[in-house]
Amino acid sequence: MASKKKTPKKSRPRSRAATATPVRVLENAARSVLDTVERGELPVMEFPSRSLSNVRYSPQVGFFQLGPRTKRRALRANSAKTFAQTLRLMALSKEMAATGDFATKREAYYVSKNWGECRFTEQTESDAVMDDVEALVSRDGVFREQLGFVPEEHGGSVVGNLVVREQDPETGRTLSVDCGALGSGAYTVPRNVEALTLESNADFVLAIETGGMFQRLHSHRFWRKHRCILVELAGVPSRATRRFVRRLSEDLDLPVFCFVDCDPYGIANIYRTLKVGSGSSAHVNRFFAVPKASYLGVTPQDIIDFELADATHPLQAVDIKRAEDALKNDPFFRAHPRWRVAIEQMLSMGVRAEQQALAKWGLNFVIDEYLPRKLAARDTFLP
Amino acid sequence: MPNRVYRSAAQMAARQRNISVSEFFSKNRHLLGFDSPYKAVLTSVKEAVDNALDACEEAGILPEVSVEISKVRDDVYCVSVEDNGPGIAEEQVGRIFGKLLYGSKFHKLSQSRGQQGMGIAAAGMYGQLTTGKPMRIRTRTGRRQPAWEMLVSIDTAKNRPEVRKKRKVDWKKAHGTRVEITMEGQHRSGAHSVERYLRLTAVANPHVSLRYVAPDGSVHDFARSSPDVPEAPTEIKPHPHGVELGRLIHLLKHTEHKHLGSFLREEFSRVGSVTAKQIIARVDGLSARSYPKRVAKKQAAALHRAITRTKISAPTTDCVVPIGQAQIIAGLERELAADLYLATSRPPAVYRGNPFVVEVGVAYGRPGDAQLELDADGRIQKRPAPELDAEELIAAPGDPVALMRFANRVPLMFQQSACIMTKAVIDTNWKAYGVSQAKGALPIAPMALFIHVASVWVPFTSESKEAVAAYDEIHKELLLALRECGRGLKRHISKHKRLQQEHERRTHITTFLPHIAHALGEMLELESVRQERLIDSLDQALLRRRRKR
Numbered sequence: 001m002a003s004k005k006k007t008p009k010k011s012r013p014r015s016r017a018a019t020a021t022p023v024r025v026l027e028n029a030a031r032s033v034l035d036t037v038e039r040g041e042l043p044v045m046e047f048p049s050r051s052l053s054n055v056r057y058s059p060q061v062g063f064f065q066l067g068p069r070t071k072r073r074a075l076r077a078n079s080a081k082t083f084a085q086t087l088r089l090m091a092l093s094k095e096m097a098a099t100g101d102f103a104t105k106r107e108a109y110y111v112s113k114n115w116g117e118c119r120f121t122e123q124t125e126s127d128a129v130m131d132d133v134e135a136l137v138s139r140d141g142v143f144r145e146q147l148g149f150v151p152e153e154h155g156g157s158v159v160g161n162l163v164v165r166e167q168d169p170e171t172g173r174t175l176s177v178d179c180g181a182l183g184s185g186a187y188t189v190p191r192n193v194e195a196l197t198l199e200s201n202a203d204f205v206l207a208i209e210t211g212g213m214f215q216r217l218h219s220h221r222f223w224r225k226h227r228c229i230l231v232e233l234a235g236v237p238s239r240a241t242r243r244f245v246r247r248l249s250e251d252l253d254l255p256v257f258c259f260v261d262c263d264p265y266g267i268a269n270i271y272r273t274l275k276v277g278s279g280s281s282a283h284v285n286r287f288f289a290v291p292k293a294s295y296l297g298v299t300p301q302d303i304i305d306f307e308l309a310d311a312t313h314p315l316q317a318v319d320i321k322r323a324e325d326a327l328k329n330d331p332f333f334r335a336h337p338r339w340r341v342a343i344e345q346m347l348s349m350g351v352r353a354e355q356q357a358l359a360k361w362g363l364n365f366v367i368d369e370y371l372p373r374k375l376a377a378r379d380t381f382l383p
Numbered sequence: 384m385p386n387r388v389y390r391s392a393a394q395m396a397a398r399q400r401n402i403s404v405s406e407f408f409s410k411n412r413h414l415l416g417f418d419s420p421y422k423a424v425l426t427s428v429k430e431a432v433d434n435a436l437d438a439c440e441e442a443g444i445l446p447e448v449s450v451e452i453s454k455v456r457d458d459v460y461c462v463s464v465e466d467n468g469p470g471i472a473e474e475q476v477g478r479i480f481g482k483l484l485y486g487s488k489f490h491k492l493s494q495s496r497g498q499q500g501m502g503i504a505a506a507g508m509y510g511q512l513t514t515g516k517p518m519r520i521r522t523r524t525g526r527r528q529p530a531w532e533m534l535v536s537i538d539t540a541k542n543r544p545e546v547r548k549k550r551k552v553d554w555k556k557a558h559g560t561r562v563e564i565t566m567e568g569q570h571r572s573g574a575h576s577v578e579r580y581l582r583l584t585a586v587a588n589p590h591v592s593l594r595y596v597a598p599d600g601s602v603h604d605f606a607r608s609s610p611d612v613p614e615a616p617t618e619i620k621p622h623p624h625g626v627e628l629g630r631l632i633h634l635l636k637h638t639e640h641k642h643l644g645s646f647l648r649e650e651f652s653r654v655g656s657v658t659a660k661q662i663i664a665r666v667d668g669l670s671a672r673s674y675p676k677r678v679a680k681k682q683a684a685a686l687h688r689a690i691t692r693t694k695i696s697a698p699t700t701d702c703v704v705p706i707g708q709a710q711i712i713a714g715l716e717r718e719l720a721a722d723l724y725l726a727t728s729r730p731p732a733v734y735r736g737n738p739f740v741v742e743v744g745v746a747y748g749r750p751g752d753a754q755l756e757l758d759a760d761g762r763i764q765k766r767p768a769p770e771l772d773a774e775e776l777i778a779a780p781g782d783p784v785a786l787m788r789f790a791n792r793v794p795l796m797f798q799q800s801a802c803i804m805t806k807a808v809i810d811t812n813w814k815a816y817g818v819s820q821a822k823g824a825l826p827i828a829p830m831a832l833f834i835h836v837a838s839v840w841v842p843f844t845s846e847s848k849e850a851v852a853a854y855d856e857i858h859k860e861l862l863l864a865l866r867e868c869g870r871g872l873k874r875h876i877s878k879h880k881r882l883q884q885e886h887e888r889r890t891h892i893t894t895f896l897p898h899i900a901h902a903l904g905e906m907l908e909l910e911s912v913r914q915e916r917l918i919d920s921l922d923q924a925l926l927r928r929r930r931k932r
Contacts, residue, residue: 026906027906027907030903030906030907031907033899033903034903034907034909034917037903037917037920037921037924038920040920040924040927041924042921042924042925042928043899043921075892075895075921075925076892077888077891077892080891080892080895081891081895083895083899084895084896084898084902085898087898087899087902087903087906088898088901088902090902090906091902091905091906094906095905115898116898117894117895117898118898
């Protein structure tokens with residue numbers, strides 16, 4: 001398999017093509033406010049409503065997105081401050097986008113401390129305004145990282161058939177990282193993945209929940225034998241990881257298989273967020289969701305098929321609540337009958353199984369038996 | 384046991400004699416308001432001014448009264464009060480000033496300031512008792528008449544006037560009276576001062592021009608603010624329902640009427656032949672032809688009961704002259720700087736057969752206390768604090784309201800807590816009108832309340848005329864008047880609160896305009912001049928929105 005010759009697919013950096021866009025989007029928003037004021041009218045800014053009741057899902061689109069509802073922010077007694085803060089935060093991000101600088105949410109909060117009576121008193125306030133700005137510019141295809149606001153948390157680890165190229169910010173020289181030539185270490189997904197050029201001749205991406213499992217597969221060069229890219233999710237994936245996997249899925253047209261624990265958290269939180277995004281980030285899921293991802297395992301059926309029953313733990317009350325909530329309220333699971341069956345099966349068995357449960361049959365059972373068998377029957381993957 | 388000496392009836396009889404009114408007074412002077420030296424000065428001024436105003440109004444003259452207090456020596460002051468009234472017939476002067484309980488007011492039922500004919504003579508007697516000096520009276524009844532000056536003292540044993548040194552003098556006044564009394568006294572400023580009394584008199588009598596010369600020589604002029612002499616109150620006969628048994632017996636005994644029927648018809652108001660018959664029919668053994676003097680002895684009590692049980696129409700009320708809404712407001716505006724003036728004049732009502740009128744005025748808000756107002760452009764401006772008088776009649780913020788009580792236009796200076804007017808203010812639920820009030824206490828507000836009870840007979844709690852007694856009918860009318868003013872006050876307070884909130888909102892919004900301009904300036908690289916213009920346009924646009932509302 002590994003010897004089969006294949007032309008590597010290549011993805012250009014996203015940011016270069018779009019360098020002017022975030023700045024122009026912000027300028028346009030500012031210009032519209034300016035024009036209104038100079039016409040002698042009172043400015044009103046309109047933002048997509050980020051309320052959960054405005055979140056929509058349809059399998060055709062493939063991810064959670066915001067509905068048509070909007071909220072208006074005007075110069076009223078209770079919104080004048082937020083109005084001014086929004087504009088100042090936009091001004092800050094325009095400056096960062098123009099100069100290529102960046103700030104974390106926490107840093108942006110502290111920058112506001114120099115704004116006098118316009119300052120934020122809690123970071124939750126500046127986060128909310130930032131989300132509004134992000135929702136506003138997302139209509140024009142721009143998201144937060146492009147505005148210079150980067151998340152605190154970095155991305156997960158990546159190894160496999162992938163070459164990542166980017167420019168040294170100091171020298172401008174192109175640096176390339178071959179993720180298949182890293183020894184026992186791994187490539188860490190940076191906070192902003194837009195500037196990366198991605199090149200790969202892999203067949204698929206395997207997204208793995210735990211660091212331990214990732215390490216096992218990496219050490220045994222699983223990616224080489226199966227010609228794939230391994231991504232460590234490390235729990236619910238960060239924005240950087242999600243965006244990185246999204247680029248692998250979309251730009252390189254690679255299928256993404258998800259390998260997580262068989263429990264409501266692995267299914268309804270980790271997998272669901274990777275695939276369709278979350279309700280609270282519905283305004284940016286169009287950039288971060290990986291609609292083509294599918295669920296390799298561990299499935300409830302695997303517990304039977306691989307005789308893992310004696311390696312399971314009973315579902316806790318919190319697990320049952322989460323599973324029932326997914327069945328009842330989560331539009332993603334409600335839209336997919338196969339998922340309903342699988343979750344109901346898990347609930348009726350009353351147990352959960354971790355990825356590591358496969359070690360019952362030997363430490364490398366997962367490499368030698370489980371994954372090859374699963375990969376050979378991709379139609380059993382859950383949507 | 385020590386031997387005790389018992390007296391016989393004859394021995395006791397030898398010690399029993401007439402008590403002269405004057406002697407009674409000198410022992411009970413507190414009853415008439417002469418209980419302390421400083422109060423004596425105030426009471427004397429009060430009595431003299433009351434008489435002056437009554438006389439002027441009865442003669443239809445616009446009163447001009449001048450009060451002067453000068454220090455003779457320590458604790459001795461000379462009080463002089465001069466008016467432009469009709470003057471006093473020269474032969475009457477002695478009796479008016481030198482005899483207690485002499486006068487025209489006690490025997491008639493008519494709204495006037497003085498009631499008993501006690502006041503000014505009592506003041507003169509007080510002066511005489513404390514300094515030995517007689518009163519000096521000057522009076523002139525008209526341009527063609529001479530001006531007389533004389534010294535009047537009182538024979539305290541016989542309650543008889545003694546007039547001395549009577550002479551004609553030159554006086555540039557065409558008519559008027561001047562009273563001068565030297566007395567032991569003290570001078571004070573503050574809530575119970577002569578100045579405060581005159582100032583309150585000016586509030587309740589906008590038609591009066593007052594001048595006050597204080598012991599330090601300073602002159603206070605309280606200018607007239609209304610050119611109309613109040614309508615003269617008409618005199619009425621007593622209403623049967625207001626007459627007590629003793630008074631009824633007295634009237635029966637002294638009437639000139641020979642028949643009970645005509646007695647009832649002629650001595651009382653609202654009794655015609657039908658009502659008289661109804662009353663008489665209720666008493667066994669009496670007829671319309673019964674002789675009143677005989678009734679007084681035998682069946683007066685039965686007659687009194689019959690009167691009480693007979694339905695008699697309420698007394699006419701045109702005999703009570705209110706100050707009137709416009710005049711109250713004129714008076715308040717004259718002496719109190721406030722944001723809001725309100726006044727209510729109730730229709731006449733009756734207690735115990737006596738007609739009365741209740742009036743309430745409100746002066747709310749000291750203009751110095753950070754007031755806001757809308758200007759013509761629709762902007763909210765802080766009103767500049769005006770110069771305040773040293774003596775402020777409106778309560779300071781956080782203090783209980785200042786009460787100004789009046790009876791027949793006379794300020795009541797003492798015994799506030801014993802007065803029905805105070806009770807009515809406390810019994811009003813001020814919280815309903817946006818004013819804070821602790822239970823059973825006066826409301827707390829930067830406010831002065833003007834309360835006036837006018838009646839043909841004001842029921843004072845004592846002879847010193849300092850508090851009005853608690854009659855349910857008066858209490859009820861006071862509550863109604865206070866509530867009416869309260870409703871007006873509520874409108875004002877909530878409007879002001881709205882303005883205050885609006886001001887806070889506007890200030891809040893305006894705070895952020897520079898930030899908006901700054902942010903737009905940063906994003907679109909605008910020059911600072913253009914940013915300034917932005918702030919201006921935003922401000923203008925906000926103003927236009929407010930005007931639309």
